[in-house]
Amino acid sequence: MRILASRYPVEDWTRGMTNFEVLISTVLSQSTTAANERRGLDGLRLRFGAISPERLAVASDGEIAKAIWHAGLARQKAPRIRAIAQALRGPRRTLDEILGLPIEQARAALMALPGVGPKTADVVLAMAAGRPTFPVDTHIARIAGRWELTRKRDYESVRSALERWTPASKRRNWHLVLIAHGRVLCKARNPRCAACPVRQDCDWYRRQRARPRRVGLKSRGGPTKG
Numbered sequence: 001m002r003i004l005a006s007r008y009p010v011e012d013w014t015r016g017m018t019n020f021e022v023l024i025s026t027v028l029s030q031s032t033t034a035a036n037e038r039r040g041l042d043g044l045r046l047r048f049g050a051i052s053p054e055r056l057a058v059a060s061d062g063e064i065a066k067a068i069w070h071a072g073l074a075r076q077k078a079p080r081i082r083a084i085a086q087a088l089r090g091p092r093r094t095l096d097e098i099l100g101l102p103i104e105q106a107r108a109a110l111m112a113l114p115g116v117g118p119k120t121a122d123v124v125l126a127m128a129a130g131r132p133t134f135p136v137d138t139h140i141a142r143i144a145g146r147w148e149l150t151r152k153r154d155y156e157s158v159r160s161a162l163e164r165w166t167p168a169s170k171r172r173n174w175h176l177v178l179i180a181h182g183r184v185l186c187k188a189r190n191p192r193c194a195a196c197p198v199r200q201d202c203d204w205y206r207r208q209r210a211r212p213r214r215v216g217l218k219s220r221g222g223p224t225k226g
Contacts, residue, residue, distance in 0.1 A: 001174055001177065004181050005173065008176075008181060008184070012176075019096060019128040020051065022124055023124050023128070024044070024051060024056075027080060027116070028041060028068060030077070032072040040067070040070045040074075041071075044064070044067045047063065047067040053085040053094075055085075056084075057082065057085040057086040057089045061078045061082055064078035065078035068081070077115075083115070084114055087113055088113070103125065103131050103132070107133070118156065119137065123135045126172045126175065130172065132163075133171065134175050136155055136158045136175075139179050139186070140158070140162070140182065142182060143178050143182055143186050146205075147203055148203040148204075149161045193208070
């Protein structure tokens with residue numbers, strides 16, 4: 001991981017954002033690209049000014065959907081965002097209070113919010129609160145499988161394996177590093193193994209090299225053409 005960390009400088013996409021903005025940004029990121037998610041967040045700022053539970057809780061689903069349409073699935077995400085805002089506005093428990101709870105309690109409280117699953121909860125805990133969780137996206141799950149950190153594929157098994165494998169202080173940054181590695185080199189299709197600086201330690205790469213190369217079969221009844 002030190003080799004990969006030196007190759008992919010960490011870019012903190014949460015810089016300058018409130019904890020609530022990090023949560024909403026993570027909801028917007030579901031099933032879309034990082035660029036479109038950011039355009040959706042910018043759309044919310046343009047329409048509502050400050051992105052806060054108080055402002056979004058009183059907005060209509062239609063208003064929110066128009067603001068976030070760049071992020072995709074706007075009609076599905078808008079009601080979730082409004083419901084999250086309603087759940088977090090005062091005098092109920094605020095997001096900051098949730099993030100200050102013991103980590104498992106905080107995770108459970110986040111996952112009780114509408115549209116918030118384990119990945120979204122872990123991203124908010126790691127990126128907004130600096131808690132030692134290891135969020136797992138599709139890139140990270142793929143790399144964990146190729147490195148044989150676990151044979152299981154469900155979210156909790158992969159997350160637990162990664163947390164056993166990493167020091168708590170490194171999890172936030174290393175999850176960003178693995179996402180970058182998955183986007184640039186360790187792709188789902190046609191991974192760029194020749195350019196990978198850690199390929200010699202990759203179980204998947206070693207298996208691929210160990211496989212016998214397929215040789216064209218000679219046609220029956222005569223020699224093959226040269």
